[in-house]
Amino acid sequence: MRVDRGEQREVVESFLAAVTTGDVQGLMDVLAPEVILIADGGGVAQAVRVPVYGAKKVANLLRLFPEAAQNPKIALLWLNGGLGIRIDDEAGGPSLISLVEEGRVARIFAMRNPEKLGRVEAETRLER
Template identity: 80%
Template sequence: MSNPGTTDRSDVFVAHRSLLFTVAYEMLGSAADAEDVVQEAWLRWAALGAEAHAEVRDPRAYFVRIVTRQALNRMRTLSRRREEYVGEWLPEPLLTVPDVAEDVELAESVSIAMLTVLESLTPVERAVFVLREVFDAPYDEIAEAVGKSPAAVRQIGSRARSHVAARRPRMQVDRSEQEKVVERFIAAVTTGDVQGLMDVLAPDVVLVADGGGVAQAVRVPVYGAKKVVNLLKSFPQAAINPKIALLWLNGGLGIRIDDEAGGPSLISVVVEDGRIARIFAMRNPDKLGWLEAETQLAR
């Protein structure tokens, strides 16, 4: 027979699990590391006695604080690992439920484009930005989580907002418009239609690919429509039996390409003014492990 107290502890944690994973994922950009952080938080919670549990008046704030601290510790380790990474580093993509797209703020916050921008923040700036701007946490709770004073947290938050505002893409939130643009892009790529690609890409489009030194991918960003077209136009000749599917990726419409020559790829795009302004291509197979089942996100 199970211990009722143990069941209660588990139920309280499970009720917040999707939220905690989302917090950790937005701070780390890695689903695998976020899952590890959440598991560490559970172990800490489970190890506490009944009296300690009873003293926790706000489980949500308590769990977010623990996850934030664990994520900050892990971010310092990850920064050293990423310094040695081969080529461009992109966040680990997630297969998400369509409902995530309905929450515009959540969808933008977990998009590959936004997570890439967040990579340019310091660990504490990123934690403060995520907790305040995405999860609307009070400053005093954020201060306790990151080990700073509320006044310092306000300054850090202001600096982080300015930094993100200068770099964040103008996201296309009209789902039908985005779908039309993505379908035009797929049609042009699969047929090698150079003019079609030029028409669907913004003149200053940027393509970033992540192969991790494992899969073939350009190791530096490609700037400008002409250079991106030159890179993509050979796809029909290079691919062998390609299979292309649309899927919900990080709260937005994404593209999965499987071909016998190049292996799997995940494509995320940013649509601005009816054209594709950013292309993020995940080629590293080590980062494609979270695509077999939909991940529940919450805030």
């Protein structure tokens, strides 16, 4: 899927602003109606165990972030070819969030499994 990088950044920044303030209406404005949230905690880190479907359910889940996070450090980064979010949090540890947009956030994948985050700092060279 091709998404304009400027539009992508705008959507991700709006999403991030809504999540960090617990703004349910802001989340509803940026989430696609059929959004899906999937998380992988690997049984080690706290994460939802089943996919969460629909903007209302995802927004209600994400609105809790400001209360649950402890001193989060948040950064935007390029992840899997798209703009993603890295959250380092004293309570929950590191998380990488990959977002796919189509004018709105349509899919959210949160990687929280520390065993799968070990190489996040390493750059991988792709060759054919």
